[in-house]
Amino acid sequence: MADALARHVPSHARLVLGLSGGLDSVVLLHALLALRDQYPFELKAVHVHHGLSPHADDWAGFCMRLCASRAVESSVHHVQLARDDAAGIEAAARRERQRIFAALDADFLLTAHQRDDQAETFLLQALRGAGPKGLAAMAELQGRPGWRAAQLRPLLGVPRAALQDYAQSHGVLWVDDESNRDIRYRRNALRRQVMPLLATHFPGSSATLARAAGMQADAAGLLDDLAQLDAVAAIADDRLDCAMLAGLSRPRARNLLRYFIEQHGQPMPSARRLDEALHQLRDAGRDARVCVRLGAMALWRFRGGAYLVPQAPAPAASVRWHGEASLWVPAAGVCVQMDGVIGAGLKRDVLTAGEVTLGVRQGGERLRLHAGGPHRSLKNLLQEQAIPPWQRDRLPLLWCDGRLAWAAGIGFDAELLAEPGEPGVLPRVER
Structure with missing residues (x-):
């Protein structure tokens, strides 16, 4: 573990430990405190209270007392999980943890994943048919989009048995999550049934699988390097x-x-x-x-x-304009500003006397852009203006008494344009 700190953690870095109260995270806390003089850093702990177990309050209390006894600042974050979440309760819990971790104001988030976890993750990914990036399992140091902190797993090379030995020799106490024995969860089934059988027939299989994950990480890195070379000419x-x-x-x-x-x-x-x-x-x-x-x-x-x-927003009805300076158009997912102007835009008198609605195309719309010219299909106008197809169905439109008067980025009905010196309303998409 000290090697991981030496590789990645500069002096006086701000570390936050994800502390569940289980064996792995408690041993990591104990070891970090023992190394703090050698590697000076600021250490805090965070506990995520999922509320799934009747013992959840006890676990949170254990973590708070443990941190208080070691003068480590700690916090508890309560989350609400829907047991009928379509992704499954494990995925829902992981999503909520990551939401909390993403907001942490720290340099590093430390989690207590160890070598046996790595081997299990490799097998789970292989059984899902993952490629090199998935088979690479977990990285020792990982930056995540939108996270302030980088995730560091300093125990990734340490087997679970070594953590158990450490806990016994140092008198470390921890809590036991009863859900870890429930083999209805795939990882638990793998950990409690498959991995022991593998170890019987293939001694050292956990270390071998973790090593295979490391080789897949190398392969994934090379593939990323190749993609970056191809992207120079292919992506702009x-x-x-x-x-x-x-x-x-x-x-x-x-x-x-x-x-x-x-x-x-x-x-x-x-x-x-x-x-x-x-x-x-x-x-x-x-x-x-x-x-x-x-x-x-x-x-x-x-x-x-x-x-x-x-993806396009869900279908929504048109909205009526009642003279507001701006109007949210749900169907387009934008706000349209209705600026009062002189000698430009649409005739204010016509708009205020009629029924003005804003929405998006339904099909068959036509617009006359030039006085005396033909009414042209909006579909053809959009194609001529090279409006991308994913924008066409979200394009805000304005009708006056059922007549298309304005299409954003395309233009106005020429017969409804304000004359010089005449009050007008100029609609525009608020950016």
Whole structure:
């Protein structure tokens, strides 16, 4: 453990220990205090109270008393978990812990994952069909998007048996979470049934699996290096060049697409979904409208490029304008500012005398941009203006008495434009 501190923790760094009260985290606290003179740092502890066990209050109290006895500042964070969470109670608990950890004002968050945890994670990922990044399991030092602190796992090379020996020799007490014996949870089944059997037939299997995870981490790092090289020519701003993607071998293209998704801070889709996205981006016809949904985001192909954008908001009704200076348009997910002007925008008298609504396109809308000119379909106007397809259905529109009077980024109905010197209303999207 001292080696991990020497590698990563500078003098006087601010450390926060995730303290559950179990064997691993209590031993880590004890060891950190023993090393504090050798490696000067500021140490605090945080306990997440999940409320799932009838003993949860006792565990929190144990952690607070333990920290108080060692003059370590500590805090308890209570979370509410829905037992019917679609992702499962374990995933819900992990999500809430990470939400709390992300907000910690510290240099490092220390967690007590050890070598046997690493071996179990490797096997779980292998059984899910994960690639090198998943099989790399846990890194000793890990930066997470949106976190203030880097996550440090200083016990990752230490077997569970060594922690038990340390606790016995130093008289360390800890609490026991009864849920760790429940083999309905996959990790517990692996830990209590599969790993002991593996150790019987393959002595040292835990260390071997942890070592395999380290080799996969090296492989994942090399794949990231390759993706960065490919990205120099293939990715500009938020656009991934589909022609470049098509020019690479399929494994290399898949690696680049995976990197593109990760750079947007998005969780990796399943292998099947990733392959489907790759197929659509590489092989769809030039004018095909491609949209692959990836959780909260959607991957679009537009004019030879791929873009990862948030999913469209849920359908919402149009809203009526009653003269407000600005109006939230739920269907578009934007606020429209209605500026009073002279000699520009839409005729104020016409708008105030009529029924003005704002919303998004429903299909079939037409707009006359030039006096005496034809009413043209909004669909064609959007295409001519090269408005990306994911923006077209969110584009705020304004109708007056059922007549389309304004389309953001496109223009106004020419017959409703204010004359020079005439009061007008100029709608604009508030950024």
